[in-house]
Amino acid sequence: MTVMLRVDASARLGGSITRQMADRFIEGWRTSEPNVQITTRDVGREPPSIVSEASIRAGFTPPEQRTPDMKATLAESMTLIDEVRRSEVLVISAPLYNYGLPASLKAWIDQVVRPGETFSFDLRRGDFPIQSTLSGKSLVVLSSRGEFGFEPGGIRDGWNHLNPHLRTVATRLLGIADEDIYEIASEYQEFDDQRHHQSREQALHDAAELGSRLAGASVTA
Numbered sequence: 001m002t003v004m005l006r007v008d009a010s011a012r013l014g015g016s017i018t019r020q021m022a023d024r025f026i027e028g029w030r031t032s033e034p035n036v037q038i039t040t041r042d043v044g045r046e047p048p049s050i051v052s053e054a055s056i057r058a059g060f061t062p063p064e065q066r067t068p069d070m071k072a073t074l075a076e077s078m079t080l081i082d083e084v085r086r087s088e089v090l091v092i093s094a095p096l097y098n099y100g101l102p103a104s105l106k107a108w109i110d111q112v113v114r115p116g117e118t119f120s121f122d123l124r125r126g127d128f129p130i131q132s133t134l135s136g137k138s139l140v141v142l143s144s145r146g147e148f149g150f151e152p153g154g155i156r157d158g159w160n161h162l163n164p165h166l167r168t169v170a171t172r173l174l175g176i177a178d179e180d181i182y183e184i185a186s187e188y189q190e191f192d193d194q195r196h197h198q199s200r201e202q203a204l205h206d207a208a209e210l211g212s213r214l215a216g217a218s219v220t221a
């Protein structure tokens, strides 16, 4: 049975395109694997705490030397890390906000990526001392944008810092291989025209199709 973590980052509950995409992805998955086990972490509704001086100090103190206060400070992070650790598939639904990540999703990343928990740091590795201690997971990024043309050669090429950021975090810090990252996006939401209708319908269709396809591959593996 596949264990999946769904992370929703839209601040909108009603009318959110990214949440609908995640719903469709899961519906598609369930057509191949009805018993998939899904944990939902709704960071749009309940944003995680942002990193503080206290949480950095606690995180960099060896576990056996942590005070009860430090352990309490890290409790939220440990819960979020545990959800990632036991999941094989991470599904992140995330709008593009101001050409980047919603702050709630960035806060989630900063709580999840921690030395000694999700990565190790060793200067004997030379110029790349960081190595993830996680492996074998896949990542699905379901996004929506109000504008369009973010693809290579498009009129906003280089303006989308959400997908590249998530890809770097996934590959460098969460041990996810490039080829195990899947991305679907709806565009034109702010134009609310035929192009948006078509892009949204295509994204919802593609999300369901991807869910069913990945589930089929995971069930037969």
Ligand SMILES: Cc1cc2nc3c(=O)[nH]c(=O)nc-3n(C[C@H](O)[C@H](O)[C@H](O)COP(=O)(O)O)c2cc1C
Pocket (backbone or CB within 6 Å): 010, 011, 012, 015, 016, 017, 018, 019, 094, 095, 096, 097, 098, 099, 100, 144, 145, 146, 147, 148, 189, 190
């Ligand atoms: C605070 C905020 C910032 C946004 N910034 C951008 C942006 O920089 N570029 C863009 O294309 N769309 C932007 N949008 C539009 C959203 O990406 C779009 O409405 C998307 O559909 C939101 O996801 P949701 O439907 O799941 O809520 C922004 C929307 C909000 C609310």
